Structure formats: C-alpha cells, structure tokens
Amino acid sequence: MPVERVRRRIPEATVARLPVYLRILVEQANLEVENISSEGLAELAGVNAAKVRKDLSYLGSYGTRGVGYEVAFLVYQIRRELGLTHDWPVVIVGAGNLGQALAGYGGFGERGFPVAGVVDIDPAKLDSVIGGVRVRHIDDLGQIVQSRQVSIGVVATPPAAAQDAADRLVRAGVTSILNFAPVVLGVPHGVSVRKVDLAVELQILSYYEQRRVGVGFHAIGSNDSGRGASA
Amino acid sequence: MPVERVRRRIPEATVARLPVYLRILVEQANLEVENISSEGLAELAGVNAAKVRKDLSYLGSYGTRGVGYEVAFLVYQIRRELGLTHDWPVVIVGAGNLGQALAGYGGFGERGFPVAGVVDIDPAKLDSVIGGVRVRHIDDLGQIVQSRQVSIGVVATPPAAAQDAADRLVRAGVTSILNFAPVVLGVPHGVSVRKVDLAVELQILSYYEQRRVGVGFHAIGSNDSGRGASA
DNA sequence: CTGACTTTGTGAACGTGTGCACATGTGCCT
C-alpha cells in the first residue's frame, strides 16, 4: 500500500548547509559539470566530505558509488527539500538605509524570493520606487500579504519599532520573519523568526581577534562555515 | 605570586550569545536597572535561565546569590571578555548598494566599530562621501589598514570579486573578515572569517515554512535564538 | 567476466551544547 512516505526530519545544522551546497551545485551546473563527488563538493563548500555525505543522505540515497552525485538531480532534490519549487514572495517593512539596499538587490528575486512589497510608516518615504517596487504605507500590509500570498516578512525598522513591525506582520498573516533589528522579537507559536545582527557578528570577530595574541588561527563556525587554510 | 590568570576558553555558542546579553544589559543600565537575575536576563534574551547562568559563569563568579548580577559590572566584564574595551576600526570593501548602507549606518560606530574607510575599484564611485567617509580607491587599502590599525574588514563586493577583495584585505594585514558575498572565502591560517548570507537565511525559513503543513510551530536556532511564545 | 579502483552510505566513537535539579551562599526580616 503506497502510503505517502513519512517526511524524515532533517537536522537543523544540515538545513543550514543545504543552501550552500545548492548554490555551489547551481554554479557547477552552469559550468556544465555533470557529476560531483562528496569530496569535490566538500572542498568547494569548505566543509568535511563525510559531513557532505551525511547531509545528502538525509535527502535519500541519490549518489552513485564510484562516481558521485549527478549535479542536476541533486539540485532538484535540494530545491524540493527546501521548498524552493515555487517562489516565496517577501514583504519588507522599513524603507530606510537597509530596507532600500535589500529591495534594490536583485539577488533575492533570482533565488526565488521576489520582493512583493516594501512598506514604511513615514509619509516622506511613500511612493518612492526602489528596485521596481513602490513604497507603500504600512497600513497596506494586510492587503499586500493577502493578495500576493506572502508568508515571509523582513523587519528593517529601527529597533524601537521592530516589535510593532513584527506584530503587524503576524497580524497580516506572515508566518516567517527575518529580523535585522537588534532586538529579540516575541511572536506567537507557529511563527518562525531568524535574526541577522551585524553588530553581533563584529563582536564575535572582536573576541577571537583579541585572543589572537601570539597564538595561531581560529576557524569560526556556528552560523556558518568559517575556515582556515590556503589563499 | 600573582601570575596572570590563564584565560579560560569560552565555548563558541556562549561567545555568540554574550553580545546579545551585552546589548540587553546596556539597555537595562540606561533604564537605571541596577541588578538583574539570570531569569530576568533570560526572558529578555529569549533563552533558558540555566543557559544564562552557565554562560556567565565562564566569565567568573560575578553574581550574588539571592540577588542576581550587578548590571554595570556585568557590562564591564562582558566588554572585557569580548575585547570591546577599545574601538575596532573597520574597513569596507565595495561601495555598492550594501556597502553604502553599512557605511551610512551609525550603529557600528556606536558599538565600537567605527568605519575607518570605504574602498571600491570603480572610479565612478570614488570620492563620494557616505556617512562622513570618503570612498577611496582599493589601492589605498594597505595605507588605510596600516595608518588606522584596522584588523577587521568587510567584504561587500559582488561574489565574483569577493575572493580578490579578501586576498587584498589579508595582504593589507587584516586578520578578521565579515563576508556578505555568497561565496566561500579561502584565507590563510590566522585569519577569521564569518559570513552573512541573507539568501541562505531566507532558504532556511522556506524549509520550515514548507513543512508547516497543518503542524504547529518551530523555534529556529543555530545562528541565534529563534523563539515561539507570546506576542 | 574478472579484478582493481573509486566513492558512497552509515555505524560507532567522540565532542559540544543544553537543561534539569539541587546544594550552596547571600540578604532580609523578625
């Protein structure tokens, strides 16, 4: 009886690396590379080969022993697993310094995250056009989210307004938030939040920089794959 | 014999949280709060109270049982541990969309990371002034790094130029790099790299968003402290 | 068809991080 296969849960750490593999694989596909070994992919991603194999094994056994992985097929599988088979329109709250840079950046649309809207509370910002999108009033948020089926919101307001922005996003129906303001957002169950805090990143670098007194190197991880080696 | 106490190694995960505690503690200090309990701090930071205590215990036993931690003193200790007792000037490579937003953002200087310089390779970008800093040619990088004692560099160039930017930073003497380009940078031993990849963040959100079919919530961690609860 | 070679997929050992639970220390109130 072909019961729909139960979705394996993929470890958090693996989920964070899959996008990196995906980017590299797409690049390789553009270079007409047809197959890639775990070692080759590991090299390009700056990680251990065993880690690559274990990560990919969560998707299923899609490699061929003695050969490696078929690039195009892996791209397809990772896309599917990450939910990138369709676009995820994004709405940006806050059309300041950062909001404008984000909205004007073409890289998101290319990767399946088109900017469905940019909203701001400041009347002076309204109706300017950034990256082909007109800045609208924050009261239009609900309408934008509904009509464009937005489920991801980006908070790019000053820290003091970030919780308000998040509340409005949630009320409008958004269920995932990427937060650039240096504050901890409170959200209801059922809503995911990821934060990007640049000052924190610099402070972490500062910590290792400070310790680097006479001593050698540090590979830094956590967020990502820091690494030493080569040049 | 007062031998200089051997520096305890602080776990990576703790180092990543200390800046968050620090920000909250500074806020509390501004609100004239004198003492704070691990529970209170945990609440504000969106983490477990035991974790807060363990994290702080790596700095030493600076709490008072029955009372909590003295805010001002903790601020001092965390600053010291993170190496924030003095400023860390930063040089930004790439004066595009993002580089301009970063350079124009006052928040870094406030937190001890003044922008010592912004460089670009495109003659058209030269001599424009962003956030009080004039954009200079990338050939001036060495001079800027030397004269301002810069040890942290920010890469905000297109992906194709990122490795070149990193190489130049390293050659100029920079030993920590914050990379915004979606590529894996190769650097020599002794150089730390952290990367911020916004597309990756969105793709991680996409993964959890996709799975949210009927099911409840997800707290997302890794980078940070995602969280569920309240509104 | 055989055998040498390549590379995957994964069991198992290890290391790191988390969170409970509680003994221990501190301040306050009577």
Place this chain on the structure above:
DNA sequence: AGGCACATGTGCACACGTTCACAAAGTCAG
C-alpha cells in the same frame, strides 16, 4: 542571632553534531 526565601553556580544526563573508518556497491579496463 536565627531562620527563611531567593538566586547563583555546577554536576549530571541527555541530545545533537562531527568525524573516522570501512563494508557495500558501483565503474571501468583489459
């Protein structure tokens, strides 16, 4: 002075993540 309430600091068990090492599975040349 003594007792009580409170909050820290940490031992311990468990969960999660990483890496090694190797059998199994496949390729390819002759």
